[in-house]
Amino acid sequence: MSPAGNRAVEAAREYHDRTTHSYASVRQSGHSLDWDTKPFLYKVYPDLPVTPLPREFPQPVQDTLGAVNAFRGAGGTLTLEILTSLLFFTAGLTRKKTYPGGGEMHFRAAPSTGALYQTEVYLVAADLPGLSAGVYHFSPGDFCLRRLRDGDFRSELSAAALDDGIAASAATVVLTGIYWRNTWKYQARAYRHLFWDSGTMLANLLAAAGAMGIPAHLITLFLDARVNGLLALDSDKEVSLELVPLGSAAAPAVSAPVEPISPRCLPLSSSEVDYPLVREIHAAASLVEPDEVKAVRASATGVPRSVPTTLLALPEPLPVAGRPLGETIIRRGSTRQFSGQPISARALSTALFHATRGIPADFLPGPGHRLVDLYLIVNAVDGIASGAYCYWPEAHGLEQLQAGDFRGQAGYLCLDQALGSDASAVIFFLAELGPILERFGNRGYRLANLEAGVIGGKCYLAAYGQGFGASGLTFYDGDVVRFFSPHARGKDALFVTVLGRSVRGAPGIEVPLQIAKK
Numbered sequence: 001m002s003p004a005g006n007r008a009v010e011a012a013r014e015y016h017d018r019t020t021h022s023y024a025s026v027r028q029s030g031h032s033l034d035w036d037t038k039p040f041l042y043k044v045y046p047d048l049p050v051t052p053l054p055r056e057f058p059q060p061v062q063d064t065l066g067a068v069n070a071f072r073g074a075g076g077t078l079t080l081e082i083l084t085s086l087l088f089f090t091a092g093l094t095r096k097k098t099y100p101g102g103g104e105m106h107f108r109a110a111p112s113t114g115a116l117y118q119t120e121v122y123l124v125a126a127d128l129p130g131l132s133a134g135v136y137h138f139s140p141g142d143f144c145l146r147r148l149r150d151g152d153f154r155s156e157l158s159a160a161a162l163d164d165g166i167a168a169s170a171a172t173v174v175l176t177g178i179y180w181r182n183t184w185k186y187q188a189r190a191y192r193h194l195f196w197d198s199g200t201m202l203a204n205l206l207a208a209a210g211a212m213g214i215p216a217h218l219i220t221l222f223l224d225a226r227v228n229g230l231l232a233l234d235s236d237k238e239v240s241l242e243l244v245p246l247g248s249a250a251a252p253a254v255s256a257p258v259e260p261i262s263p264r265c266l267p268l269s270s271s272e273v274d275y276p277l278v279r280e281i282h283a284a285a286s287l288v289e290p291d292e293v294k295a296v297r298a299s300a301t302g303v304p305r306s307v308p309t310t311l312l313a314l315p316e317p318l319p320v321a322g323r324p325l326g327e328t329i330i331r332r333g334s335t336r337q338f339s340g341q342p343i344s345a346r347a348l349s350t351a352l353f354h355a356t357r358g359i360p361a362d363f364l365p366g367p368g369h370r371l372v373d374l375y376l377i378v379n380a381v382d383g384i385a386s387g388a389y390c391y392w393p394e395a396h397g398l399e400q401l402q403a404g405d406f407r408g409q410a411g412y413l414c415l416d417q418a419l420g421s422d423a424s425a426v427i428f429f430l431a432e433l434g435p436i437l438e439r440f441g442n443r444g445y446r447l448a449n450l451e452a453g454v455i456g457g458k459c460y461l462a463a464y465g466q467g468f469g470a471s472g473l474t475f476y477d478g479d480v481v482r483f484f485s486p487h488a489r490g491k492d493a494l495f496v497t498v499l500g501r502s503v504r505g506a507p508g509i510e511v512p513l514q515i516a517k518k
């Protein structure tokens with residue numbers, strides 16, 4: 001791949017085309033997992049000062065659905081206990097699973113491709129009661145913060161993102177992605193997963209912040225190298241993805257000086273494989289000059305959509321799920337097997353409605369705007385004929401594309417996984433990448449994948465809140481577009497989320513970890 005700036009959009013097109021799955025490519029890949037080099041799932045800084053987080057913190061008790069569609073929280077003050085809660089419900093270790101033959105898996109608050117958890121969490125915080133101003137890494141394994149820098153660096157982060165709100169926030173969460181954790185299994189396609197997985201975590205974070213009344217919004221457009229430098233990342237291996245300022249506090253007069261630091265980290269495995277394609281697409285989608293950030297941000301305008309006039313009306317969505325957000329997240333787990341039993345039209349309507357009420361993000365001008373389109377295969381939903389549909393969030397209705405039983409195709413399109421054929425409904429996220437790249441440059445590739453991940457994460461929460469199951473899935477790119485064509489002609493497939501009734505009793509013993517409520 002040739003080196004390219006953000007505006008040379010062939011880079012994103014080329015990356016996307018070179019990482020598509022097809023029936024043949026999956027069978028010819030020849031890639032096998034080297035268990036001896038499986039990356040360790042926690043980032044360990046052995047020498048940094050440790051701040052243990054409080055073990056007692058409040059839970060988000062607002063009903064799941066209200067939290068999922070809360071556009072921005074308001075009224076709350078960010079204390080250390082609330083910050084701890086937000087970190088736990090975004091990225092905390094929530095379950096352990098032991099296997100009959102020995103071995104233990106650790107699961108986190110948000111789903112992640114292959115349970116590889118390449119998304120790391122950092123904080124750039126003001127002085128808070130119980131936490132001195134600094135740059136911190138959140139370690140879910142021992143539930144601590146480790147201090148990378150001592151002092152108030154909010155102005156530096158604010159300058160890196162050209163966003164004054166960061167300097168006036170109480171703390172900003174920065175999500176990063178470690179390539180090797182995910183490329184180990186998924187090779188260069190892992191770059192897409194950085195945005196799907198950070199997207200599902202952001203769905204949790206925005207919902208938890210909304211539930212606790214903490215103002216939060218998503219910043220995706222920033223000077224990449226400057227943020228990476230503040231976090232002292234080795235940017236050939238780990239890069240900043242998104243920022244979420246939380247709460248408010250008096251802005252600092254000046255930033256503490258950003259000296260170069262190189263904190264020691266333990267290696268993830270005995271050796272690593274470099275995937276140049278991943279580094280190259282990231283470089284091509286990085287913003288280098290402040291004017292580039294401003295120009296891309298100026299592209300966040302509304303794009304009118306012509307909603308079809310004849311849509312199948314969905315039943316009124318439920319306003320409440322009956323399960324508080326905190327409980328939903330703790331009990332959540334990706335469905336391993338669907339029963340094939342139907343969900344109701346109202347349950348599907350509720351999940352679709354609440355998941356698509358908008359994301360408070362710098363690349364979208366407000367609620368009601370989106371980059372991605374939602375296509376569905378309905379396998380078993382009481383009150384909705386089986387078939388292929390396009391969902392229009394603006395009108396909360398379904399455009400029927402084709403009636404029929406497509407269970408077989410749904411399983412096939414989801415990379416031959418039974419989860420696709422046994423689910424009640426399969427949601428395919430597609431987008432017209434051409435115009436998105438024209439507007440945002442290569443950065444648009446990150447944004448479209450991220451938006452699909454966030455909506456997918458919200459679907460998970462809306463499903464589990466209502467008591468049924470969900471999973472993210474991967475797919476055969478071209479076949480998905482062909483299946484939904486001619487309606488989807490010219491689009492690309494970005495992500496899949498499946499919804500349905502889970503079969504209980506998967507192998508292994510799951511132990512939800514106890515958290516103390518305050």
Ligand SMILES: Cc1cc2nc3c(=O)[nH]c(=O)nc-3n(C[C@H](O)[C@H](O)[C@H](O)COP(=O)(O)O)c2cc1C
Pocket residue numbers: 107108110111112113114115196197200332333334335417419471472473474
């Ligand atoms: C973006 C994304 C894609 C996923 N793709 C698949 C998939 O193709 N097949 C599958 O069985 N599970 C898939 N999953 C589910 C993960 O395997 C699951 O999240 C992970 O094992 C952690 O388990 P948990 O979600 O139960 O906590 C996906 C999850 C996400 C977030």
